[in-house]
Amino acid sequence: MLSSNIMPYAQSNIFSKTGEQEEAAGASGFAIEARNLSIHYSAFRAVKNVDMAIPERKITAIIGPSGCGKSTVLRSFNRMNDLVPGAHAEGDVIFMGQNIYAPQVDPVEVRRRIGMVFQKPNPFPRSIYENVAWGARLNGFKVGLGRPSMDEWVENCLRKAALWDEVKDKLNQSGLSLSGGQQQRLCIARAIAIQPQIILMDEPASALDPIATLKVEELMQELARDYTIIVVTHNMQQAARVSDQTAFFTVDADRAGMLVEFGDTRQIFTNPKDSRTEGYISGKYG
């Protein structure tokens, strides 16, 4: 399939200020860490007291029944929840040694470092090329000696998203002219074009057919060489297939979501410690 030398620029410093911060991230060994995190929508507590430390350059899956707060937790990792009126987080989310909810932190900066792929493919109504280039340009993509040109960078990201061969002859066509699966890979290419450290994916394949789903899963595994991936899925086979770590969420008596068990994917699926996890993966409820 893909070879990782397709991305010769992965380590090069093409955005301002990336280098030092990557070092800071490496220090803890964890890409991102939730500490006693609770999230409210106005008065309703959607998620309570989540503690989880997500390993670097691995795929972490979040599973659980509908409404248990999987998306809520995921969105809190790059402060996308800030966009929901009335939503607020308590507790800490530590990223690069910093609580991203600290008052001095700019959520725009957080989202630039932690990319997101949504459930429904949402390419911009612009050309395929522009879809990839826009975010990079916006974030101060610099051309220069030893650095890629924008054209090379767009090609690199589309190759990385396993989309290049399908779109290389129609880069000027609208991103919306692609099929659903291609659109989703375009969204992934768009996300990696700004070189985030973490990519959050909220049920990225739930709107796709089985073949396109498989492609996205392969892509995720390929991307995990360079990126930390956190993926929400309601598809347990998918979690078992692609992820290294799995977190199981459920709701408690007052409908607040909570983390039940978090560990090695093989252990969660073969030897769960909690009876609720066992019940869920064996299909007893949820």
Add this chain to the structure above:
Amino acid sequence: MNGPGLSFPVEFDPTLPRRHSSGNIFARFFLVSTWAGIAALALLMLTILNDSIGYVIITTEVDPASLAVNGVPYEEQTNQQLTDILANHLSARRLRVLEKETPFADLNQAELVLLVEQEVLDPEAAATFSMVQSLFDRSMVNAELAEHPGATMQMRFWLQPGLLSNSGSSNALLAGIRTALYGSLWIIAITILVAFPIGVGAAIFLEEYTVDNAFYRLLRANITNLAGVPSIIYGMLGLAIFVRGMQPITSGALFNAVSGDPAAATGRTILSAGFTLALLILPLIIINAQEAIRAVNPLLRQASLGLGATQWETIWHHVLPQAMPGILTGTILAISRAIGETAPLVVVGAATYITFDPTGPFSKFTTLPIAIYQWVSRPQPEFRSLAAASILVLMALLLSLNAFAIALRNRLQKKQ
């Protein structure tokens, strides 16, 4: 009939024919109302056309043939010959007045011909007929003609070049709408320049930057109410704020640009009129722009913000381009309304009779609808014809503005 697996009997009454027939009644009703609308529109167009074409019986002070020299009609004579005609037919006092307005030496041949027509021939419409009368009642037309010995009769389409190139006149045959047309164009330009950016800006603020609290809910509801306020009230507002309150600005005094006319010096200028109409259509533009912005797919915003774009970058690069076709549609509607407004401009101080073209935002003004209003309220039928022709011009103006905006909107839509 018993539903399977149900513990109580269920019955259905197959009423499909009745449901279809009630649907058909509605469909027929809507068809009739559509045709009624089309018929009303056609009637309107016919009435306007009927008034704007027809025979006119024209009497003149001097027989035009008598002005010919060696068989050359006065229209084709030289400047010198035309000046001679003026000198021979006008009183010395009248000549001095005209010479003082613009020296004859400064006029070109066409202007001299017009002067001869105005001053020497002084044509008058002795009788004006509508299209229907001209076509189907020739005997009446001929009887009328026989009553005016020496009069000429011509078939006149009142929408002729002179209508556009002449300014206001008390003589229907020589009157035109040039000043009114310029006034309308100036005022609309100012209205768009003021109302579009402010309206779209306010809509962006209300949709993107305000939180959903009681204050802003009240504000939004009030903007909707403002769109329904009678336009004459905006005229009162414009009179108070722009004509009186901002007089140094709207009269141009602040910029040493007063146009020299006493009416303009009091702030009754194109600028005041443009501001007033801008105020009038602002709520419409805001409401429509808000609607268009709200209709932008939230996923698009999330995609942009998720890439580390700021809120403004998201609005500028994604929300506004997506919303622009809708915003333009709303603006078209608003401008169409502004172009036809009369009442607020009368309150702000539109001049009823001016013969000088507006030269800038600080000139006094009249507009097409006001000219039309003035003409239809006169009893003579020739002014009704003049008004009908002017209505055609107003409609053409409206249609071309709309066509421009629609073309712009389609181009924006295609670009995506």
